[in-house]
Amino acid sequence: MNKIPLKEQSIVLIGFMGVGKTTIGQAVAQKLYRDFIDIDEVIERRFQMPPKDIFAKYGEAVFRQHEKEIISEMCHKKLKVISLGGGAFLQKEIQDICLATTTIFFLDLTWDKWKDRIGLLIDSRPVLQGKNMDEIKQLFDDRQPIYEQHHSRVLTDDQEVEEVADYIVDSLKLAWELYA
Ligand SMILES: Nc1ncnc2c1ncn2[C@@H]1O[C@H](COP(=O)(O)OP(=O)(O)OP(=O)(O)O)[C@@H](O)[C@H]1O
Ligand SMILES: O=C(O)C1=C[C@@H](O)[C@@H](O)[C@H](O)C1
Ligand SMILES: [Mg+2]
Numbered sequence: 001m002n003k004i005p006l007k008e009q010s011i012v013l014i015g016f017m018g019v020g021k022t023t024i025g026q027a028v029a030q031k032l033y034r035d036f037i038d039i040d041e042v043i044e045r046r047f048q049m050p051p052k053d054i055f056a057k058y059g060e061a062v063f064r065q066h067e068k069e070i071i072s073e074m075c076h077k078k079l080k081v082i083s084l085g086g087g088a089f090l091q092k093e094i095q096d097i098c099l100a101t102t103t104i105f106f107l108d109l110t111w112d113k114w115k116d117r118i119g120l121l122i123d124s125r126p127v128l129q130g131k132n133m134d135e136i137k138q139l140f141d142d143r144q145p146i147y148e149q150h151h152s153r154v155l156t157d158d159q160e161v162e163e164v165a166d167y168i169v170d171s172l173k174l175a176w177e178l179y180a
Contacts, residue, residue: 003100006175006176008078009101010079010081011168012082012102013081014105014150016140017085017125017128018118019107019109020161020164022083024083024156026038026083028165028168029080036083038082039071042070043066043070046066046070051063051124051126056126060126064091068091071094072094072097075097103152103175104149105168107156109157111140113158154168
């Protein structure tokens, strides 16, 4: 299959849960006049229930299978902004297909800043259920290597959603000009 030209590739946002992939992805899509796709929302529509209930009813493996199927399909679409779930890059096949077909931004956030956000996440994110803070920190650390597969990293500490989105759009425009 021919490689999609850089400017037409979909933009994919990765990173640990709660770093802002969904929120910032929506803002980037709006600024670029592109459609926004949130993979968790696509899965939620398919099952008619949120990820937490899918995990509880069918198990994580079923969620991951659908996640892989949907991402593999979406990555081939042009001109989208796609936010992945925080655990999607645990699957090597997902890493490989995203690297080959899209432009990947890793939204990074230090643990110190992330832990202030836990109240926003604890009730809805199934992988946080039943874990104490030490175990969550361990998960945060264990997950970092999977996000090393990216094209560009953005440290989001103390950055407003709009600031991060503007940074991503500016760096894309620069890359599109440089590699046109
Ligand atoms: N830059 C930011 N500054 C402050 N709050 C933020 C920022 N980005 C996101 N948030 C808030 O953090 C929470 C989690 O954001 P969001 O749902 O976008 O994360 P996510 O990376 O998509 O998580 P998941 O991997 O679980 O889908 C939301 O309440 C959102 O409003
Ligand atoms: O980090 C994770 O493993 C997850 C993050 C969310 O985006 C959802 O994809 C789901 O709750 C699993
Ligand atoms: Mg999200």
